[in-house]
Amino acid sequence: RQPQPPARFRDEPNSFNTSLGLRRSTTMKLTALATLALLVSSSAELSQDNAGNCASDSADTCEATSVGVGENGPSRGVSNSTRSESTGGCVDNHDRCDQWAKNGECGKNQKFMLHHCMKSCAVCGTDIMDKPVDSEPCVDNDERCPRWKEFNQCEKNPGYMLTNCRRSCKTCQTSITSTIDFGIQQLEGGDNAPQVLAVIRDSKKYMRKVMADPRYASVRETCRNGNAKCSIWAAAGDCQDSPIVPLQCGPACQTCDMQNTQLRCPVPEGDSEDVWKPGDLHNMFERITDSTDGSPYAKYNATIISRPYQSGSRAARTWKLGPWFLSFDNFLTDEESARIIAHGERKGFGRSEEVSKKPKPDGSHEILVSAHRTSYNTWCDKACEDDPLIQGVMERIAHLTGIPEPNYESLQVLRYENGQRYGEHADYIPYQKERPCGVRILTLFMYLNDEFEGGETKFRFMHDMKITPKKGKAVLWPNVLNVSPNEEDQLFDHEALPVTEGTKYAANVWLHMRDFKSHVAERCV
Template identity: 35%
Template sequence: MKRRLRLHTHQWAAAILLIALPFISNGSFHRHVFIVLASEADENPSLCTADDPRQECTNPEASFDFDDFEDDSEDYDDEFELACVDDEEECKYWSRIGECDSNPNYMLKHCKLSCKACDNEIITYGLNQLIRQAYRPDEVRDVITKTISYMKRISADEKYKDVINECKNKDTQCSEWALDDGCDDNPRYMKAECAPACQSCDYVSEMKEMCGISPDSSLDAIKPGGMNELFQNMVHSADKLGFEPKVWSRPLKTYGSAASNESDKIAHTCENDLTNPCGVEDGPWVITLENFVSDEEISVLLTWGKAMKYERSQAGDEITPVRTSAHSWCTDECYKDKTVEQIRERIEMVTGIPYSNYECLQLLKYEVGQFYLEHDDHIEYHTKQSHGPRLLTFFIYFNEVEKGGATRFPKLDLTVQAKKGRVLIWPSITDDGTWKTEFRTSHEAMAVEQGQKFAANAWIHMRDFQTPFAKGCPG
């Protein structure tokens, strides 16, 4: 008996197909096509719902007849099995902030793919690719067919044996983006993160050779356990330069002989300690500096933001409802501007980290109602690139906001208001040398309720960023 499966989700009213590309197992090729069909059509009692208790609906070995889905291709099998998928769009983000471990009862059931809790562990050409009936499904499927052919050829070529496991589609929308010329419009990201869809395993191989991370730890801006020293030095440097540093959060500091670190073994109390004021909770470092940029410098940056044209911001490398602000990158002539250069030099004076480690400024604009939901600034694939991970976020406010627009750290119960010339600084990675995400500094840009908000991100990496970036390495 053939049946059709209907799954209801919160996100999709249109049909959704999730197709897993061919995978290698014991040296031979197999093709599994995973399909999830969600339709709000007729109430046909023969259809199975996601929670249907009937035996014919719960047998995982059953095949499904998708008569309503038009597919003239003979390249796909008639037998289907239910995919290991995420039930919620937010699963990928929840996984990144540690919910798979802290909330396993829900996450391992509803976010299997993001939590890597799938029953069948296979080596694939990447994540299951999304095909939506409302979004040119036949053309996307054609991209996938070409991807399959390309990857079979690449997998059999000895030249690619060292990168075949890195040449993968790392997002479910890679095939859609490739169809929309993303491989040409955004080559640094797409050719690296959607290599099968872009047919760019050559690029992955070249980038690995030229842009891969060196084992030489002497290139690191700080050593394992060096975060305290970095922030303490920043506070003292900023104080000498008149930037009125304030510590909002920091790791617990012990005074006297019980101190674990020699630099913490001081006689005076918190009333006299600029780096550890009284009443500060134990946590990761979060500090602010005041009047770090002048009115004239802000005016220059605002002019550049407008000239470079603000575009809808992305969360990671995609446009999503998680982030609704606009941004522009201070590259090329903006990067060379004397005012921008002196701001970089000032950051270097405070941090002690050379500005070759900095990304170009990301100039931000928030209108009424715009926000960026809780997120962290760490990008996992940076740990395998020559510049290393983002070490610090150096966030510069250009104006006061009439209402709303604050930066909130939910896990620290800490909210910092936007203020003209203020800088907010926090670490993106832990202090143990593993380059893991510091989840406690996950933060959100709260919605602007009245007025506008202008600001800039200055992301500081563990190693030289500008040199490999200029050579064409992914950012």
């Protein structure tokens, strides 16, 4: 005898009487599954009005075809769900939840409905979410539960299945999986199991609030436990002791609000922390290019590649007209260049990455590998930063620019092998205007060797000029405008042309409007 579904969900006597032969037939299997999607109560007479509303007085489910509503609600589909009048304080986040639930969307579109229509789908205020961890064994109340699970009844009929078939549907309280999925299934903690299970139980209650509270709308789909040990870490107190765990384990740490970058990383009000005000960019470059006797900057022997118009300089002008752009032929010694390369090789190079332009719902941005950038890179680590030679280079940059080192990103070391390139791009990152660190205002780029062919740095909008690499040479350019130093100067889009022979090594430092280093651990950059 084939198993029968719960009576409240059964439509036709033969809905589950599918032979093994039929299951092997693709067409017949699809037909059987379609029939399952139409299961309704056999103990009540159901009818619908012209609007598709449930007109039954004796049952609280009815079958109707829903209308697709895109991202704001369920898509097309027909299914069924049981609704409870005992809501326990649950709320719906959309005024059409009640109608969607009547039309069976709680089962058909579980991901949306069980998150946003909790009241209408009756999945909060039930013993699934509120029951103490060890209040009852993890069992199925019907021997046919495993069979019903095979026919997707856990998703299609959650009102019954998630309560009465807890083992088959994996909604036992010792499992992180429940009617609301919030990440990787959690380990239970071994000797620390009671505390860990308490964290899991509290996480479920917390996530009920997250799914119902409008303040969490931007993080409902992204606040997840990203590691199987999140609940173990939370029980051990790591949510308070680590800056990373609350971001990786929002449900376990109850820190979903920290998943929203705008809320977690407020930008300082006004410009009191900005290192540049309007006009300061021009003043810095004027200072650096002062070659008069006694100037502390004369030793850098800056060459002007381009600069804004200067009255009375036309006859003797050797530079191009445009934004400030400088080069320094001997910015690094041979020993410094070799040491930077050595630190890069010691640390190890990996494929260079880019930051996506489109933000995720929580305000963060993905890191991407693409054919647009094919080089290898690495970053100066603590051993590198503690090297006196490297410290000397960083102090030189600070003296040259007048910008303090906390505003610097770590020294990036680059390796370009034969054929590798970086397509045209800007160093300026627009979304950093809304970050505590502010935007990249300057780029200092240094060439560490010249035993290769190709690999020039090309600036298409700056008279199509190409900078030929030379060992120890550095170039300095602004990424922002003098009159508005938070806005991008788009003339400095540039590309690293392919290396045609040999291996090119280079390094760069990006300088920010505000303190960068203090916000790295907080992931606010």
